[in-house]
Amino acid sequence: MKNITFCDQYGQLGGGQQVLLELVKAALENRFTVQVLIPEGPCADKLETLGVEVRRISNCALTQGKKSVLDVMRFAMYNLSVFFNNFSVLRSADLIYVNGNRLLPVAFFAQRILGKEAACHIHLNHGKLEKKLFRIFLRQRRTSAIVVPSAFIQRELVHFDTAFDSPKVRIVENGLDARFTSTAFEDRFSSRPLRHVGIVGRVSPEKGQDVLPALARRFPDMDFHVMGDAAFSSADFYATLRRDSPANVHFHGWVEDLPQKVREIGLQICLVPSRCPESTPGHSFEAAPLVPMQMAALSCLVMVRRLGALEDIAKSLQLISFDSDEELIPMIESLRVQPAGEPLALCENSHKLAVSRYSHNSFHENLKGLLRALIPV
Missing domain, CATH: 3.40.50.2000 (Glycogen Phosphorylase B;)
Known part of the structure; x- marks a missing residue:
């Protein structure tokens, strides 16, 4: 053997x-x-x-x-x-x-x-x-x-x-691992306002969770979620993020059962705002991100920065993408006034692509x- x-x-x-x-x-x-x-x-x-x-x-x-x-x-x-x-x-x-x-x-x-x-x-x-x-x-x-x-x-x-x-x-x-590949599509937008936005994964400067405090202040009637901890990354960044965040930013720590947590929260949008680290400007650490395909499989509307392999997966799953932090506020404002059928159709399409291409x-x-x-x- x-x-x-x-x-x-x-x-x-x-x-x-x-x-x-x-x-x-x-x-x-x-x-x-x-x-x-x-x-x-x-x-x-x-x-x-x-x-x-x-x-x-x-x-x-x-x-x-x-x-x-x-x-x-x-x-x-x-x-x-x-x-x-x-x-x-x-x-x-x-x-x-x-x-x-x-x-x-x-x-x-x-x-x-x-x-x-x-x-x-x-x-x-x-x-x-x-x-x-x-x-x-x-x-x-x-x-x-x-x-x-x-x-x-x-x-x-x-x-x-x-x-x-x-x-x-x-x-x-x-x-996808077995937790995500058999998930049925869920409607997260009909008969409910856009309220729950989150970022999933290790909390660190290059993952971009620091976009949340400004978003939370601009949209005080919405809830923003951080699902992850500093783990082997920067504890100082995590502490500063918590200190600078208003009360409508919720920190859930490391999440063992992500599908269950997403359902519990009622998460609707997953942001993937990864950025190049200050220590290596122009250098992307996003090599083959799992979070976009996982969250698309969980029927969330996924929005990714056009960076590294995130560009490829955005094309593969037909995700919404953006370049700068400044684009996020008008993008969320636009989603808030759209009929529920529009983000729902995007989610359903990405879900089908995720569970078929990355089974x-x-x-x-x-x-x-x-x-x-x-x-x-």
């Missing part, structure tokens, strides 16, 4: 960790033995419920934004520690599968010292330093694949270096096929 060791840098349940859960399920259905190296957190707990061996590792705490020399040293020592503390697990693996980038040196060590095959799954549009690291990894003889979640990321990598125009770079588009079954089969290709039985 073939053996995969997955390595993940975060124990929280971000988009990358949702993909990890699907990868592990696909590996189990392929009848592979699975071990996972991952920090403590809800993702680690969920993995254990699947019956796989989970070895909890420490977090790699690095500076947000531009990294210092101390960060580089900490990064190197962290990976050496993970490698040697889990030497026996890595030695038993037929494939080391790194989900993210901070544990990529563990795969390097396993390739060079243990002669292991390795793959890496990218979830962000990383900066130049990380892309140089990916390029080194791509050129290793025992690198099976670099898996990217969207054509946008593939384009960004090839733009950086044509070496990434390689059969080793495989696209597996993100898709869980298709996503799951694509992951199973990927793993079978990387570890032939």
Whole structure:
């Protein structure tokens, strides 16, 4: 029986960790033995419920934004520690599968010292330093694949270096998990005024939740919802957002059951106002966003900024899109005076596209096929 060791840098349940859960399920259905190296957190707990061996590792705490020399040293020592503390697990693996980038040196060590095959799954549009690291990894003889979640990321990598125009770079588009793929369409607009607007996901500067205070002040008769927490991001940003928000901005924290929370709130509009981080102007971290397809599947009217892979998914699901924060107030004002049938028709169309183009079954089969290709039985 073939053996995969997955390595993940975060124990929280971000988009990358949702993909990890699907990868592990696909590996189990392929009848592979699975071990996972991952920090403590809800993702680690969920993995254990699947019956796989989970070895909890420490977090790699690095500076947000531009990294210092101390960060580089900490990064190197962290990976050496993970490698040697889990030497026996890595030695038993037929494939080391790194989900993210901070544990990529563990795969390097396993390739060079243990002669292991390795793959890496990218979830962000990383900066130049990380892309140089990916390029080194791509050129290793025992690198099976670099898996990217969207054509946008593939384009960004090839733009950086044509070496990434390689059969080793495989696209597996993100898709819906089982919570969303079977949801029936719900009418969120007939016989009710436009009132509930929300943002779903990790609270951080690049996710753009700071658009909400101004919207809440402009529309005091509406309710604005933040569904997510700072997790492995900026606690200071989260605290400032809460301090600056009026009473009609509601903070729900991390949401375990998103479909249930959406129904409980009566959410009608989901904003995805992601922006480029100040530390890397012009650089988009939106690589293959899950939230737009999830919220379209939940029958919400989804409005996304034209940024990174969000542009692609807006076209795919025929979503409303915008460029600047200043566009949001007139867009909401327009929606408030429209007949209910107009936003309802948009939602129904996006819902049908989401559940057909990004179905869980298709996503799951694509992951199973990927793993079978990387570890032939």
